[in-house]
Amino acid sequence: MPEAGALKLGKFRLRLLSDGEFRLDGGAMFGVVPKPMWERAKVPDAQNRIRMATNCLLIETGKDLVLVDTGIGDQHDAKFAAIYALDPAAVRLPASLAAAGYAPEDVTQVVLTHLHFDHCGWNTRREGERSVPTFPRARYWIEKGEVEHARAPSERDRASYFPRNWEPLFEAGQVELFENEVEVVPGVRAVKAPGHNADMCVVTLDGGGDERGVYWADLVPTVAHVPLPWIMGYDLFPMETLAQKKRWLPRAAAEGWLCIFEHDAETPLARIVEDAPGRLRAEPLASEVR
Numbered sequence: 001m002p003e004a005g006a007l008k009l010g011k012f013r014l015r016l017l018s019d020g021e022f023r024l025d026g027g028a029m030f031g032v033v034p035k036p037m038w039e040r041a042k043v044p045d046a047q048n049r050i051r052m053a054t055n056c057l058l059i060e061t062g063k064d065l066v067l068v069d070t071g072i073g074d075q076h077d078a079k080f081a082a083i084y085a086l087d088p089a090a091v092r093l094p095a096s097l098a099a100a101g102y103a104p105e106d107v108t109q110v111v112l113t114h115l116h117f118d119h120c121g122w123n124t125r126r127e128g129e130r131s132v133p134t135f136p137r138a139r140y141w142i143e144k145g146e147v148e149h150a151r152a153p154s155e156r157d158r159a160s161y162f163p164r165n166w167e168p169l170f171e172a173g174q175v176e177l178f179e180n181e182v183e184v185v186p187g188v189r190a191v192k193a194p195g196h197n198a199d200m201c202v203v204t205l206d207g208g209g210d211e212r213g214v215y216w217a218d219l220v221p222t223v224a225h226v227p228l229p230w231i232m233g234y235d236l237f238p239m240e241t242l243a244q245k246k247r248w249l250p251r252a253a254a255e256g257w258l259c260i261f262e263h264d265a266e267t268p269l270a271r272i273v274e275d276a277p278g279r280l281r282a283e284p285l286a287s288e289v290r
């Protein structure tokens, strides 16, 4: 098994796998934060969009190969690709998995933080006219309420949901539904942290000893979202997001958790520092994303 690019967290080896970048409106990404403030943290393009990474997390436990979120996928049309500035030349998740030395068949567990298109795009791949599971041997873990909502989204968020990203998994009998919280393999937990939507989960890592980590998903999508009021305009329940940030971030700071930022194109890894109660910032860590 190749060592390059792997990061040790106690008993786990971690890798960040990219599915390429996309772009979203900077104002929508920072909610009530005025542009003169956010544009210093994340520089917008001529259409006011900022770079968005799709940092998926691969966890090697020695027994299981766990993939957390699956990027944006490749089943989009040209209009979608233009709106979100998808780069056709970018290295995508299957190639980054191969570069790490693995085939799709090697993945045993796929943990999905939620079912928005930028988090579960490679759950399936196109085969002729159909979409089929990309990871044929994997169990796919999805929070029950998120599935229910994805199947009946609101007018405000239905553009984020594509049934091809989950229905073929049900047809193949590969879904493990859970409610609120689940330990997928020893030390890897999906835990509901609502706000972005009602059922989104973060993924916590307990590598043994005091080696802990967290994959924030859209609770803290980039390091710029670490300060408490920096909350996405996309969030359905921003006050819940605030409550969850107050629940999680001080603990991550106090215990020195390795923090993984799914959408940060510059700083995917950081630790949290709490300079004074409620005053939180990110301390970047060196990282390698494939």
Ligand SMILES: [Zn+2]
Pocket (backbone or CB within 6 Å): 116, 118, 119, 218, 221, 263
């Ligand atoms: Zn997202």
